[in-house]
Amino acid sequence: MVFSSFHFLLIFLPLFLAAYYICPKRFRNACMLLFSMAFYAYGAWKTPLYILLFAASMLANYAFGLLTESAEGKKKKLFLTAGLCLDLGILVFFKYSWFLRLMPFKLVLPIGISFYTFQSMSYLIDVYRGDAKAEKDPIDLCAYISMFPQLIAGPIVRYTEISAQLKDREYTLESFVSGVRLFILGLGAKVVLANQIGGLWRDVKTIGVESVTTPMAWLGLIAYSFQLYFDFCGYSLMAIGLGRMAGFELPRNFDSPYVSVSMTEFWRRWHITLGAWFREYLYIPLGGSRRSKARNTLNLFIVWVLTGLWHGAGWNFLLWGVFLFLCMAAERAFLLKRLEKHRLAGHLYMTLLIPLSWMIFATDSLPELAAYAQRLIGAGGLSVYAKDWSEALGTYAKLLIPAAVLCTEWPARLYRRYEKHPAVCVLLAALLAASVYCLYAGMNDPFLYFRF
Amino acid sequence: MLKRSKTILAYLIILTMLLCSCGEAYKDSSASPAGGPSGGSQSEQSAKENGDSSAKEQGAQEGSEGQKDSQTANSSEEAGTEGSIEENSEPADDGRKTTGFIDAPEGYFENVLFIGDSRCEGLRKYGGIEGPDWFTDVGLSVFNIKDKAIAMEEGAEPVDLETVLSSKKYDAVYIGLGINELGYDISVISSRFSDLIELVRSSQEDAVIFLMANIHVTAARSESDEIYNNERIEELNTAISMFADFDTIYYIDVNPLFDDGGALDGEKSFDDVHIFAKHYPEWSDFLRAHAVVLKERAQ
Known part of the structure; x- marks a missing residue:
């Protein structure tokens, strides 16, 4: 279910x-x-x-x-x-x-x-x-x-x-209601945003990765990045909301990860509890960063490869883990301070790295990954339809733009400030109605974290 | 104590045997999650299909009874599915107006119209055929074909089919519809097909009409779907093929190009319904090798 x-x-x-x-x-x-x-x-x-x-x-x-x-x-x-x-x-x-x-x-x-x-x-x-x-x-x-x-x-x-x-545990009406609100927000994020935006990536896969134009290949990754974001954001919110409805305060698992300026920061905001688990039960027992440089690097390698593999049993997940390790190692060695100091550069860096990391995460086989990477730089290409990206933009721009805005920290801040305002209640009711409609209209629901 | 342990053990063994007998359930044979009969480009289509489900369940029963009669009655239906490639390939003087299947002459596709659904849309985008007019759209079916308005060029005003048919004299009209209608009773779909063919014929007296068979879905999809399965697709294709006289109306079937044992090859599709873009050129090559012209035009 x-x-x-x-x-x-x-x-x-x-x-x-x-x-x-x-x-x-x-x-x-x-x-x-x-x-x-x-x-x-x-x-x-x-x-x-x-x-x-x-x-x-x-x-x-x-x-x-x-x-x-x-x-x-x-x-x-x-x-x-x-x-x-x-x-x-x-x-x-x-x-x-x-x-x-x-x-x-x-x-x-x-x-x-x-x-x-x-x-x-x-x-x-x-x-x-x-x-x-x-x-x-x-x-x-x-x-x-x-x-x-x-x-x-x-x-x-x-x-x-x-x-x-x-x-x-305490059962108060206030926490129950705040749970309901979070649940509605999560449902909306999942059903109205993630599932709908998911159409673009599904289009790319249906066409076949070797047959998309280069703009479409990038557009596909951007859309997939948003899909995954709101998928996971939605599920995390729904989990906390349901927990509150039952009187439990579950830990936060998601904290506006796309505002990060480094991969290191990203993984403290994305799937927070997984990162914490690996840190607490693997990284620190192995010695963490308190051993020799070589050993520290090895510890990092083990943790990130296993983090990648935790997400799925496949070569692409292994490769993804290695990719994350390389980012972490580079940041630890010299990048991190610079990224934190020059935040704009950090944002640009992440704007490139996030879709690329999801590309490795999302492709099922190494040949497919190679084909996709080729399309990103304009190489390869079989049976390409030149207007695919403009048609896709026509359909999905109205979802992608709000999605980009909602990835920033502003919506969360605004929500926290105006949570109890009647206008927000009306908005939540509208969101619930929109979610129910989308569910009724039978849009697909591939929860990407589901196979885990 | 011993007796109770034996009883418990016996129950556990029986339980394990029962559970293991459903062993197939534990094998992961699925490749990817497929949606409605929809890729993202088909979101409209899936909405329509889900909305139309009320008529479908009753229709499915009657359709399968009607099929038994039609299969024995008409022999051309068998020719329609397999012999469409070999049969009638010699343009002998047999009293027919057309040449039978020939290689498409120069400029053949400049004066051709395609009427079709999302698979024809795929052909339009990825088939590499320059020249035809495309009256194609995701979700198009014989039930909405008369009401639908489609922009034939980018930025142009949408026009309906009657306008398109009366504005130009085509040498050939290709029709590729059926998958969106699959929930309905086959005889009802058939009669609408007949109406469509009449409509085309009324404004295009000299055009050769090609009825394209519906492409199969993958075995995985076929086994798990009551409506979108290969039995029903074949039923529909059979009914469509009966309109062909192989003189001015031809029936062509590209399923052999993409099939693997009667179902769409799983390697050739992601969503179990549409072939990958890179395979559409094979379809258009087939069309190029199976053109038909009026004898008086063929030199």
Whole structure:
């Protein structure tokens, strides 16, 4: 089930909210768990084994958490290792086994596996380190891991961020309403902007990357960059909004990333929780930037290649990870200070790098990537139609221009200032109506972060 | 304790067997997410198709019954799908007004009209045929063809089909419609096709009419779609082919160029419905090799 669907909006969400608020407070975690499993089952009904897998993984992590906490010394490390092996093992097997040539065919990816395994691993590591107390109530732990607002698209919530809220949270009308507002904003971003702009990139792929004009190739990347932005922005807002509706304050995952002047800054604003996870549980344990220069560089390399691969099991994701590493390394070495000092140069730098990085992210194969890169500089080209870009602009300019404006920090600032103003309420209602219309008219909904 | 464990184990084994029997579900055979029958350029089309769905479900039932009769009755339909290339290739004196299939003479396409939907639009943009007039648009169908106004040149006023047909005498008119109508009853689509052919014939007495078969969708699409699948496409193509007399009305089918086992080759399409731009020249080469002119014009 996706948030931007009638099944979710008109059936699941109202039922959930009704059941949740009718429930006495002490049963609300169970209610959340029940509905989250139903949410998961809806998406995974064709592969029932995966529902079992998910449930089993949660219970196993519950057991390992308790065992790790109560053990001492070597046994403590043993239980942690076993738990991590289980989580990582599941992830590698179902997601990467075909890519690593361990299986003769590709398995259907279990929904949310990249998120729930990472969340479980962070729980076990925090318990081992003593940063968190192991959760004694299995329902609470399972509710934390399976919580539907963040199950399929993040944010990756650390147990320490939410353990207090699991036990005791406040339910105020004000936070509920602010959750609804955020949800509407997220829905609009996804359905009215991202899905519609997505048409341009889909056009490019339908035509075939070797057959677009050079302006169209660039236009395609720009449109894709906006599509991905509002996709992820939308989902992140909806997740926080839904969390608030249920009384939870989920961490921020998205902070106007396109205003960044460097890749380093970008990845502190884009998928914030993923970056934080890798920093906390991989980069710092490896030594971070406190070792020799060579070792620092290696640490950076490992983290970014794995970040790339986390997004998908493919050579283009590996390449993308390497590309990000090169940007990070160059910035760390000499670029960063200059970019931060000359912000305009930084913006221009990112205006070029962002679409290029998404190009690597978005192409499925290396030959396709090579063909696309050629078109960007005017080389190659088969069966090209000279007016493709002007026709595309005619259709999409009215979406691309507002999209560009909305990528700046101004809309967020304006919103925060005028949130309670009646005019904003009217605007939100109009946005909701527009979203519903777009959903009804049957526009496609490829959530790009969904395969993770 | 032992008995209970055995029972639990037995249940688990049965459960695992049941789950593994649906093993196919766990294999990821999909390449890419396909949309409506739509690429982005087809957003209008998909909106129309979704809007028109009320008539479709009933229509589909009747269509399949009608097909059984038409398949046995008419033998030319088989000739229509496969023999359209080989048959009638000799311009012998057989009482016909036209030459049969020949290589397009010089300037042939300067005086030709294409009437079609998004696939013809692809042909227009990427086929590399210079000269024809194109009355083509995404979402065009036999149901809206009489009401639709299309700008024939960039910046020109949109005109409707009747105006186009009465403003110029064409040597040939190519018709490529059908995919947008697929939700409807085949016999209803057929009668509208008949109306269209009559309309064309009424202002273009001497033009050769080409009815182009609808291109298949990929197997992946065909298997998962009740309406846009190759059985229905073939049903429609069969019905369209029956209008051909191979004298002044010809039926041509380019599916063999793009097919892989009766469905569109998955390697030749991204959205399971439209071929890549680089393949349209193959289509136009086929058209160049299968032109037809009036005998009195052929020297």
